[in-house]
Amino acid sequence: MPRIICVAGARPNFMKVKPVMDALEARGAEVVLVHTGQHYDAAMNDVFFADLGLRAPDRHLGTGSGTHAEQTARVMTAFEPLVDELRPDAVVVVGDVTSTLACALVAAKAGVPVAHVEAGLRSRDWAMPEEINRVVTDRLSELLFAPSPDGVDNLRAEGYHDDQIHLAGNVMIDTLYANLDRALASDILHRYELTPGGYALATLHRPANVDDPAMLGALLTALGEVARELPVVLPVHPRTAARLELAGLPAGIRLVPPAGYLDFIALQASARLVLTDSGGIQEETTALGVPCLTMRDSTERPITVTEGTNTLVGRDPARIVGTARQVLASPPAKRAPALWDGHAGDRIADVLLAYLAAPVRLRPTDLRETVVGS
Ligand code: UD1
16 A cells, blocks of 8 residues: 655644545555644644644654744755655645645655645735745645635636546545534633633734734734624734734733634634634634634635635724624524535545556646647
């Protein structure tokens, strides 16, 4: 059976890699879980392994924090000898973090097929580091697993071959459904003395929102206004913690430590409203049927707006507060996009293993336009 490296590096990777690993191993593949070490704090890392039942990584690259170039270079430098040593049949990368891109680049140059899980998402905001990671990772990948039809459309428009593109559904939702009962048994609401439906949950960590003090101040003002209607609980990412200390907090916003996976799902599931700049939370709130306001100017996950509970609200405080009031008065109905059904990992494993077993494989040499024009 093939040997497949699955890469995880940062918090949002852990819940995406787990269902793919499980499905590959259930079909007899040898999976090597590689942790790049991009996230390392207990609150950003260890608790996710425990909550998700992820085994300890088979290999840990221990690369740690740094600038984008430093992180990318360190992950590449550590991953390259590992690929040489293990000679995997494929490398699976998930999501859009720096580790995703760095490992895809190493594997592609080593001639190892890359499978990208969560392919095709586009915010069209080139100022987002994740957008650059998404576009380049897709270009390096032989197999592109899109979570939703908009991802397929984007990939087709960019000239990828139809045989490379697979509408697989959303692996993050596989993990959500697999753990929902355990999450709902969490005692976090009790510990924080919250009542179901009696609070709003907020997260903020994107550089564009937290690095500029004026922008962070404006968003905190908006959250402070929402907190006049109902308490706002804000679990804090390490990136944001230092900035918040400087910015000062309006009354009614309650800072709590970053939550583990199960606790955070429990907090989302019982929130009356979620306000966020995260990607994955837009998806989880849609699957849970909880209203979400995304405090960004673009989303790479438009299906959560067209077929979910998300509203792309921008970053103007008046608009955020006005929309929050509207949504509190008349919340959107719950609906789930197709193939967000808990079986995306199975579909991905079937396609990847069939691909590796095929006698002749497609290589991502040229995009479609080039082939057609030649
Ligand atoms: C990364 C991802 C982002 C994702 C986020 C989720 C990229 C480009 N961005 O952003 O898409 O939404 O993770 O969590 O990969 N730090 C710690 N402890 C840790 C990790 C980081 O204190 O365990 C601090 C460090 O000071 C570090 C900073 O957070 O410099 C930023 O971490 P980094 O991994 O560079 O990016 P994130 O902002 O976490």
